[in-house]
Amino acid sequence: MSVRIASIATRAWAALVSTALMGAAFAEDGPQVKSVTPLPAYRQECAACHVAYPPGTLPADSWRHILNNLDRHFGTNASLDPASVKQIEVWLTAHAANAGRTASAPPEDRITRSRWFIATHDEVPASTWRLPAVKSASNCAACHTRADQGNFDERYLRIPR
C-alpha cells in the first residue's frame, strides 16, 4: 500500500516537473518540447556539421526518414554504421514532436520549413538570413547563442548585423 502511494507521488512529481520544463527550451510560439539531454551518440555523430537539433523539432516520421537516408543527407553524405543509426533513431523518435503544429512532417523533413518555424521567424529580415555569419536558416547558433545547449530562449538571442 505504502509502495503504491509512493509510486503515485513519484509519478505526480515527474508530471509536474515535466510540465514545468515544457516550453522552457523554446520561445512562446515554438514547439512545446521537453528539454532533454542529448544522447552522446547523437551529439557526436550529428552535431559535428550542425547544431544538435532538439528531437522535438520534428515528428518521428521525419526523423525515421532522415536516418534511413543518411548517405543523401541534405546534399551531403552523412552515412553512419547501422548500430549507431539504430541507437540514434530510438532516442530521436522517443522524444520527437507529437502534438500541435509540430506533429506533421514538414516538406523535405526540413525543420526550417515547418509552419511553427516560419511563424516564429517571420520578423527576421531577408537581409539577415543572407549575412555571412548566418549563411543558412539551419545555422541556429548564429543567433541563438545557446543553441548548442538546446536552449532557444529569446533571452539568449543575438541577431548579428
Next chain:
Amino acid sequence: MLTSGRLRALRSLYVFGLMVGVAGLPAYAQSPAQILYGYAAQSGSAPVPSRGQQFFTTRHGREWACATCHGVTPTGNGQHAATGKAIAPLAPAFNPERFRDSAKTEKWFRRNCADVVGRECTASEKADILSWLITLKP
C-alpha cells in the same frame, strides 16, 4: 589458459597504460603518425605532402573542395558550406583531437570524399592529405 606470449603482451599493455597514466596525457587511442603509417602501408608508396595539399585545395569536378569547409590552410576554424557551423581546425598541431582514432578518420574520409570526389579516396590519397596536414606547424 594464457601462454607466456600473451602474458608478455598483457604486461607490456599494462606498463604502457601506467606510463600514459603517470605522464598525465589524455588517453588517445592513436597518433596522427600511426594513422598516416597505416595508410602509407596500405598504399605501398611513400606519401607526398605537396600532392596532398593539391588534392585538398582543388575541386574534383563537383561543387566543393576539402578546403571549402576546412579552409585553404586548415590551421584555424572552418565553416560548413551548407549549415554555416564552425568546424574546428583539422591540422593536428592546431587541434590535438584530430586523427586519434583510425575508425573515426575512416568515417570522415568516407563521408567527405563522397561529397568532394564522388567516390571513396584511395589509401594513397589519404596518406598524401594526412602527410601534408602533419607538416602544418604553429
